[in-house]
Amino acid sequence: MRAWFRSGTPWIWLNGGAIALCLVMVIGILGLIAVRGGSHFWPADLQQTEWTPEQGEKKTILGELVRSELVSATMVREAGASVPEGRDSVTRYLVKVGNRDIYGRDFAWYMDYEISGWTIPQGAIALERRERGNFYGFPLRLTENGQLVAEGSALWAQLQQRIERANKIFDEMKSIEKNEISQINNDIEKLRLKDRKLVLSKASEAELAAFRAEADAERAALNADYEVIQKRLDELRTESNRDQLIARTGDGREVTISLANIVRAHLPNDMSVTEKLLDYFVAVGNFLWDEPREANTEGGIFPAIFGTVTMVILMSIIVTPFGVLAAIYLREYAKQGPLLKIIRISVYNLAGVPSIVYGVFGLGFFVYIMGGSIDQLFYPEALPSPTFGTPGLFWASLTLALLTLPVVIVSTEEGLSRIPSTIRMGSLALGATKSETLWKVVVPLATPAMMTGLILAVARAAGEVAPLMLVGVVKLAPTLPIDTNFPFVHLEQKIMHLGFHVFDVGFQSPNVEASRPLLYATALVLVLLIVILNMSAIYMRNRLREKYRSDSD
Secondary structure, eight states, rough: OOOOOOOOOOOHHHHHHHHHHHHHHHHHHHEEEEEEEHGGGGGGOOEEEEOOOOSSSEEEEEEEEEEEEEEEEHHHHHOOOOOTTOOOOEEEEEEEOOHHHHHSSSSSEEEEEGBOBBBBOOTTEEEEEESSSSEEEEEEEEEEEEEEEEEEEGGGHHHHHHHHHHHHHHHHHHIIIIIIIIIHHHHHHHHHHHHHHHTTTOHHHHHHHHHHHHHHHHHHHHHHHHHHHHHHHHHHHHHSSSSSEEEOOTTSEEEEEEGGGEHHHHHOOGHHHHHHHHHHHHHHHHHHHHEEETTTTOOOOHHHHHHHHHHHHHHHHHHHHHHHHHHHIIIIIIOOSSSHHHHHHHHHHHTSSOHHHHHEEEEIIIIIIHHHHHHHHHOOTTTOSSSSSSOOOOHHHHHHHHHHHHHHHHHHHHHHSSOOOOHHHHHHHHHHOHHHHIIIIHHTTTTHHHHHHHHHHHHHHHHHOOHHHHHHHHOOOOOHHHSSTTTOOOTTTBBOHHHHHHHHHHSSSSSSHHHHHHHHHHHHHHHHHHHHHHHHHHHHHHHHHHHHHHHHO
């Protein structure tokens, strides 16, 4: 036994077991996230039951059965509810009843002794709305400007066509607001800033009067264009509100719902497995491409995906040249000595600094000092409203670049140190200079190590949250930092981020039960995004490794 321990075999098995355990735990966590997040988009059946409260009339409850749990009867009694005698435990059911505009809440708990069983009624409809959450009920009739259009068996086909029409009108209205009206507002703001700039530059009265006369004429033309666009918007808004659905809730109330407020509709109890599968993929696509709604408890996460990818790409563009050049200087040009050791120790220590410290530094130095100086030099006419002197995309990317810089430096140095000295000597012996040897031989061979540093940097940057809360990431920023206004890419704008979105949905949501599945779904998207970014970088690294290995052969 002693010889077996001395051979090191137990430690190999222990190491292998630890790695296997870690893999099982990671796969288990990812599986849990995937199941909890993915199940949210499945069109669950709408179930109905009769509910008899302690005091009050019997009511019919219609909704999605979210989950059930066994609780102690004593705990229920302590909460003020009466439990039948002789019961030690009670099963309670969490039901998503929807209809927030009617009931005042989306979710409700019901005790098993208060309900009389579950049924799945045919013809129940689920409406995903832009405001006030989902609606669950039974469609009765469809009207256009108060006139009956369809009811009964012909209602469903007409409803789907008119919802599609209403969504097209909504998209057109949103496009007009984001493009045409935004362009007019941008042009009016440019006129104001130019007037302010002339005042600050102490232009003559004649120049100022001439410009203001020209600006007034241009502003009048812009206002006239705005009136035309606004009239078009009013017409579209009236057209989108012409169709209305009259439906009945589970407890018998009739409600009128404008089709302009409906995103999509489906009949989950009447759908086949294939239809549910198609609807599932539509729901997932909407989640990935739509904007968030209702305080991030509904809708999609596309602005967060776009912000995360843009910030990581911009961070990579910034950190790669600085990290590589710093590593080349430290490894190839700097003289060995106490100063170089201090610099290396400082780089290693920077890798262990808490990320929130980088966020505070980025807010103080990048935003307030650098951004404030840029505003003073290039945008004085916009002050006191800051342009770059406020958190934004560029400062968030720069802060992350500083955060991941030590990783890139250390990885690049390690790659440079692994290049055999015989390759350097061979290059020098063939007549190449030291600079040519470095940039045409050594650095290309060390490129895979540089890519390894970039992979580690991307993995860390994509999941960071704490520093970004201070330097540019916000709860809700549906407007992307790319539009048709010059300079087209607006690095000063605030963005959304998947990591911060997970934090906000998980810990600051006003509707915990509604946001719970979105929390898992967003976390899954974040993990998949990091995997995709890393796999892309790994693919590039392997291609470079094979290229330079074949060249050296």
